[in-house]
Amino acid sequence: MAERLLEVEHLQLYFPIKRGVIVDRTVGNVHAVDDVSLTLDEGETLGIVGESGCGKTTLSRSIVRLLEPTDGAIRFRGRDITKSGRRELQPVRRELQMVFQDPQASLNPRKRVGQIVGAPLQLHGASAKEIERKVRELLGRVGLNPEHVNRFPHEFSGGQRQRIGIARALAVEPKLIMLDEPVSALDVSIQAQVINLLDDLQDDFGLSYVFVAHDLSVVRHVSDRIAVMYLGKIVESSPSEELYTKPIHPYTVGLLGAIPIPDPRQNRARRRLVVSGEPPNPIDPPSGCRFRTRCPRATEICSQVEPQLTEYANGHVAACHHPLNVTQAEIASARRSPLSPVSAGEDAPDFVEGHDAAAAAVADHNLS
Amino acid sequence: MAIDPATPDTGTGAIRTASGDSVVAAEPGGGAPAAGIGPYRLARRRLRRNKVALAFGALFAIIVILCFCAPLYADHIAHTGPNDNHVTEKVTVGGKEKDVVSVSGLPIGPTWQGRFLLGADQNGRDLAVRLLYGGRNSLEVGFIATFITMILATIVGLAAGYYRGVVDGVLARILDLIWAYPVVLLGIALGTSLALGGLSIGPIEVSGNSLFVPAVIIGVVYIPYVAKPIRGQVLGLREKEFVDAARVQGASSLRIMAREILPNVASTLIVFLPLMIANAILLEAALSYLGAGIQPPNPSWGTMISDGIRLIPSAIHLTFVPGAMLVLAVLGINVFGDGVRDALDPRARVKIKEKETDKVSDDPVEFAVEH
Numbered sequence: 001m002a003e004r005l006l007e008v009e010h011l012q013l014y015f016p017i018k019r020g021v022i023v024d025r026t027v028g029n030v031h032a033v034d035d036v037s038l039t040l041d042e043g044e045t046l047g048i049v050g051e052s053g054c055g056k057t058t059l060s061r062s063i064v065r066l067l068e069p070t071d072g073a074i075r076f077r078g079r080d081i082t083k084s085g086r087r088e089l090q091p092v093r094r095e096l097q098m099v100f101q102d103p104q105a106s107l108n109p110r111k112r113v114g115q116i117v118g119a120p121l122q123l124h125g126a127s128a129k130e131i132e133r134k135v136r137e138l139l140g141r142v143g144l145n146p147e148h149v150n151r152f153p154h155e156f157s158g159g160q161r162q163r164i165g166i167a168r169a170l171a172v173e174p175k176l177i178m179l180d181e182p183v184s185a186l187d188v189s190i191q192a193q194v195i196n197l198l199d200d201l202q203d204d205f206g207l208s209y210v211f212v213a214h215d216l217s218v219v220r221h222v223s224d225r226i227a228v229m230y231l232g233k234i235v236e237s238s239p240s241e242e243l244y245t246k247p248i249h250p251y252t253v254g255l256l257g258a259i260p261i262p263d264p265r266q267n268r269a270r271r272r273l274v275v276s277g278e279p280p281n282p283i284d285p286p287s288g289c290r291f292r293t294r295c296p297r298a299t300e301i302c303s304q305v306e307p308q309l310t311e312y313a314n315g316h317v318a319a320c321h322h323p324l325n326v327t328q329a330e331i332a333s334a335r336r337s338p339l340s341p342v343s344a345g346e347d348a349p350d351f352v353e354g355h356d357a358a359a360a361a362v363a364d365h366n367l368s
Numbered sequence: 369m370a371i372d373p374a375t376p377d378t379g380t381g382a383i384r385t386a387s388g389d390s391v392v393a394a395e396p397g398g399g400a401p402a403a404g405i406g407p408y409r410l411a412r413r414r415l416r417r418n419k420v421a422l423a424f425g426a427l428f429a430i431i432v433i434l435c436f437c438a439p440l441y442a443d444h445i446a447h448t449g450p451n452d453n454h455v456t457e458k459v460t461v462g463g464k465e466k467d468v469v470s471v472s473g474l475p476i477g478p479t480w481q482g483r484f485l486l487g488a489d490q491n492g493r494d495l496a497v498r499l500l501y502g503g504r505n506s507l508e509v510g511f512i513a514t515f516i517t518m519i520l521a522t523i524v525g526l527a528a529g530y531y532r533g534v535v536d537g538v539l540a541r542i543l544d545l546i547w548a549y550p551v552v553l554l555g556i557a558l559g560t561s562l563a564l565g566g567l568s569i570g571p572i573e574v575s576g577n578s579l580f581v582p583a584v585i586i587g588v589v590y591i592p593y594v595a596k597p598i599r600g601q602v603l604g605l606r607e608k609e610f611v612d613a614a615r616v617q618g619a620s621s622l623r624i625m626a627r628e629i630l631p632n633v634a635s636t637l638i639v640f641l642p643l644m645i646a647n648a649i650l651l652e653a654a655l656s657y658l659g660a661g662i663q664p665p666n667p668s669w670g671t672m673i674s675d676g677i678r679l680i681p682s683a684i685h686l687t688f689v690p691g692a693m694l695v696l697a698v699l700g701i702n703v704f705g706d707g708v709r710d711a712l713d714p715r716a717r718v719k720i721k722e723k724e725t726d727k728v729s730d731d732p733v734e735f736a737v738e739h
Contacts, residue, residue, distance in 0.1 A: 064616050086620065093618035106609035110631035112404055119627070120617040151404030168613065 004078070005176055005208050006040040006063070010342055011072035013055075013062050017283065031282050032058040034232035035072070035341035042175065045202065045209040047223030047240070049216055049255065053279060055232040056212045057101070060178045063210070064098050065089060076176075094124060097169035101181040103161035107153035113139070113164055114149035120171045138167040142197060159190035163197065170201065176208045183218060195222055217259050220244060225315075228252050231279055231290045233341065234309065238316040246325045248318035251275065251291050289321065297322045309340035319344070407635065407712075414711035421707020428700030431693070435503035442497045445482045450501035451665045455492035459483055468492040475683050487685050489675060499689055502667035503697070509583045509662065510649035516587025517644055518637060521594035525633070526625050528595070529602025536599070543592040551589050552654055558585045559660030577663035582655055586648050594640050598633050605629050635712045642705030646698045653694055669694045 014029035033055045040046050048056045061067045063074055065081065074082045076092050084092070097120075100106035107116055117138055118131040126134065136146035142163040153161055162182060169177050179198070183191040199222060201207060213219045219226055220240060227237040228251065236249040247253045254275030261267040277294050280286050286293050292302035299322070307319040312330050317337045326334075415421065434441075442449055454468045461479045468488050469475050475488045485496040524543070528536040546554070562581045574580050605611065606629065614624050655661030656670025664671055669690040676686025 061612075066612050066615060086618065090618050093616065096616075098613070098616045100609045100613060102609055106613050108610040108628055108631070110407065110634070112406070119614065119619075123617050123619060123623075148404075152406050155404055165613075168617075172617075 002041040002043055004039060005042045005044075005076070006038075006210075007073075007075040007078075008036060008038045008059075008063060009073045009075070011036045011059070011062065011074065012070045013058055013067060014070045028283050031055075031232045031285055033062065033069075034285070035343060036229075036232070036234055037339035037341075038227060038234065038237070039339075040176070040208055040210060042208055043202075043206055044225065045211055045223045047219035047226040048210065048212045048229060049214060049219050049226060050229035051214060051255075051279060053282065054229045055282075056214075056229050057180055059229070060098070060180045060210060060212050064096060064178050066098075090124075094172045095175040096178070097172065097174040097176075098178040098180065099162070099165050099169050099182045102185050103158055103165055104153075104185075106165050107161055109153055112150050112152060113144075113156075116153070116164060117149075117167045117171055120168060124172055134171065135167075138170055139164075141170070141201075142167045143193075157190075158186050159194060162186060162190075162194055166194075166197065166201070170205070173205065174207070176210070179209055179211045181212055181214065184213065184215070191218065198222065216244075216255055228255065231282055231285055233290060233319070234317075234339070235291065235320070236316075236318040237309075237339070238318075239314060242314060242316055246316070248312065248316065248323045248325055249291075249320045250295050250297050250322070250324060252318075253324060289319070291320075306341070306344045308344040309337040310334045311337040411635070411708075411711040415707055418707045418710065421704050421710075424700045424702075425704035425707070426700075428697060428704060431503065431697045431700065432507055435500050435507055438497070438500035438504050441500055442494075446485070446494050446497045447483065448494045448497055450498045450667050451493065453492050454488065454494070457492065475679070475686070477683065477685055486689050487683070489672075489686055490679065495672075495685065495689060498667040498672060499669075499693060502669050502672050502690060503693060505579060505662055505666060505668040506649055506652050506656075506670070506694075507697070509579055509586065509652045509668070510645050512580070512583035513586035513590070513648040513652070514641065514644045516584060517590045517594055517648070518641065520587070521591045521598060522630070522633075522637060524591065525595040525598025526602055526629065529599040530606055530621065530625050530629065532603070539595075540599075543595055546589060547592040549589075551651060552658075554589050555582075555585055555651060555655045556658055556660040558589075559655050563660065563663055577666065579662065579666075582652055582661040586651050586655070589651070590644060590647060594637075594644065597636060601633050601636060602629055605632050639705070639709045639712055642701045642708060646701045646705065649694070649698055649701075 011033055012031075012035055013033040015032055016026040017028040017030065018024035019027045036055075036059060038046065048059065050056050058067060062069045065074075065084070069082060072082070073080055076096060079092070081089060081092055111119075114132070114135050117135045121131045121134055132149075135149055139146045139149065144160060144163050144167070148156075153164065156164065162185075166182075182198070183194050186194060195218065198209065202209065209222065211219060211222055216226075223240045225237065226240050226243045227234045228243070228249065229235070230251050236243070236247070236252045238246075238248075243252060244256065247256055250273060253273045257270075257272035257274065261270070273296060275294050280290070280293050286303070287306075288304050289295070289298070289302040289307050292298040295302065301321050305321070307321050309317050309319045310323075311317050312323075312326060312334050317339060319340070323331070438450075448454065457468050458465045459468055459476065459479065460466075461476075461481065466476055468484065469490065469492045473490065475490050475492065476484055477487045479485065479487065484494055486499065487495045489495055489498070524539050528539040549557075559582060562585065563577070568574070574584075611624055611628055614628050619627070652661050652668065653670035653673070656668045657674045658670075659674070661670055662668040664675075672690040673687050673694075676683065676690075679686055
């Protein structure tokens with residue numbers, strides 16, 4: 001079995017809202033990431049999806065320690081890096097890199113490509129000659145002309161710039177790369193190229209990815225496992241294909257229904273579970289299940305008891321009182337997942353009576 | 369087709385990654401040289417096309433060169449020093465002997481010859497020699513003051529904008545304190561007190577009549593005018609993703625400030641440079657005129673104007689010559705500075721053949737400096 005690379009346990013990140021004339025008082029917190037646990041093995045790709053503002057970017061940034069988590073633990077190769085200082089992090093940085101969302105903003109406009117890609121090498125003490133050689137090699141590897149080392153970022157197209165960003169992340173030969181919506185800012189045709197490049201690099205260098213995106217169709221292609229986030233929490237997590245064929249959480253079904261089908265007739269014909277409305281305010285999230293305010297299946301219990309992340313067969317995990325697409329037998333064998341938030345309690349998973357009838361009714365809503 | 373380093377892709381050819389994905393390189397305008405066209409190269413090109421700015425820059429450069437050649441002129445042409453009295457001497461102009469300073473106390477006007485080219489002052493000193501030496505002093509003070517302003521303002525602006533919070537608060541209050549006083553008033557206050565007592569910071573002793581006293585004063589009073597815009601830019605830049613990228617690589621705060629942020633505010637500093645030199649020269653003249661700058665008998669344009677002011681009706685050359693020199697120098701550097709700003713300002717968007725527009729966007733910065 002592959003080595004466990006990254007463990008995130010009960011990670012919380014609250015942004016305090018401060019108010020005050022001279023001395024700031026904290027008047028509330030934005031629950032950007034609220035008790036998220038996840039694991040990642042070597043060579044694996046974990047996709048994280050969710051709509052805007054659900055905390056997926058915050059999660060990825062706190063894992064690379066760009067943001068200070070409020071609580072919880074991040075372990076990289078079993079080593080706790082939650083509170084490490086810059087110097088302690090240095091060896092971890094070598095193995096843990098990041099590719100950013102906006103290829104325009106993530107490259108310094110005043111630096112040449114060679115300097116940008118060579119910067120991490122320089123930081124980790126490579127010689128000038130070594131850097132020169134490595135930068136050319138990297139540029140070639142990501143599909144750019146190695147002769148372009150002396151150019152500036154503004155001389156490249158969006159896709160090429162993202163390739164530069166990927167080359168920079170690759171420079172120190174990392175094990176894990178956080179991809180924070182790496183293709184969201186690109187044209188669809190370029191998206192495919194960049195994703196294929198990432199796929200190839202993964203095979204060649206044995207990389208692991210955490211791939212953050214708001215687009216399920218993008219994530220499907222690259223991920224081994226996918227976690228769906230809603231309002232700071234993971235609501236469902238499963239092996240990649242199973243999420244598409246057998247979604248358990250109503251929110252996941254809604255997300256899947258939002259993927260457009262290129263054929264308009266088919267698109268019109270399908271029955272969708274539509275998630276309407278806006279996500280609730282993360283400063284004051286709803287009690288119980290956070291999705292209940294928009295969930296077509298919500299009942300009394302959803303507002304009172306926070307659903308646990310429940311582990312079904314095949315490592316499929318979901319937090320819902322009214323699970324979809326599960327048989328009676330599966331429910332009987334389900335048990336509380338160790339990734340479940342602390343606030344959801346330690347008791348055995350609780351299900352509402354008559355769930356299977358409701359499940360069967362909504363199961364039809366599920367797209368192919 | 370494999371990547372061929374010899375031929376830069378032109379946008380029509382496709383290069384392939386090792387996996388076989390074909391990638392169309394979206395390069396505008398083909399055949400660009402391998403060396404990138406950076407923002408500064410674009411700015412230089414624009415500046416080169418601005419002949420007016422270049423002419424005024426050349427004017428300033430000529431004045432600077434002349435002033436720094438003052439000792440040569442004094443030794444080989446005028447044969448006198450800037451502080452040498454010739455009150456009782458006579459000079460031959462056009463075959464006739466004339467008093468350098470007449471019995472009634474009127475100094476001689478321009479002779480248009482080696483000695484007393486531009487005439488003499490009340491003390492019988494060669495005005496042309498004093499003009500060049502005075503210019504050298506004025507320019508030295510201007511350059512040193514600008515250097516001090518730039519260095520300190522950059523450090524203050526970077527620290528305040530990058531660290532924010534307490535550091536920003538403390539620095540901002542100090543800057544406000546300097547800013548609260550009118551520049552000239554603060555200069556006079558500091559100038560008169562330091563001219564009397566001199567300056568001693570630890571082991572460094574600066575006597576009251578040293579050039580460094582006005583230079584330091586002028587340098588300090590202008591810090592807020594540069595530091596505040598720099599701080600504003602840094603506040604925006606520190607939130608950019610390339611700063612996060614540097615942090616993920618493990619770069620320290622100092623390294624991020626020096627390597628990532630400083631290059632992005634450098635163009636602002638470059639624009640400020642000539643304008644601050646002009647301001648510093650003007651302020652030096654004002655302070656010297658008021659007696660709080662360069663101390664007599666050292667010449668400077670300001671002290672020369674001040675010396676000649678009482679003789680305006682009878683010997684206007686005493687004020688006109690240094691005054692004109694001051695105007696030319698400041699005008700030259702100012703117009704050149706405007707040209708530099710236009711060249712660096714992306715809003716100018718001067719088209720340079722084909723499609724080489726500058727995509728790098730900088731926040732527009734106001735460069736007005738009040739007095």
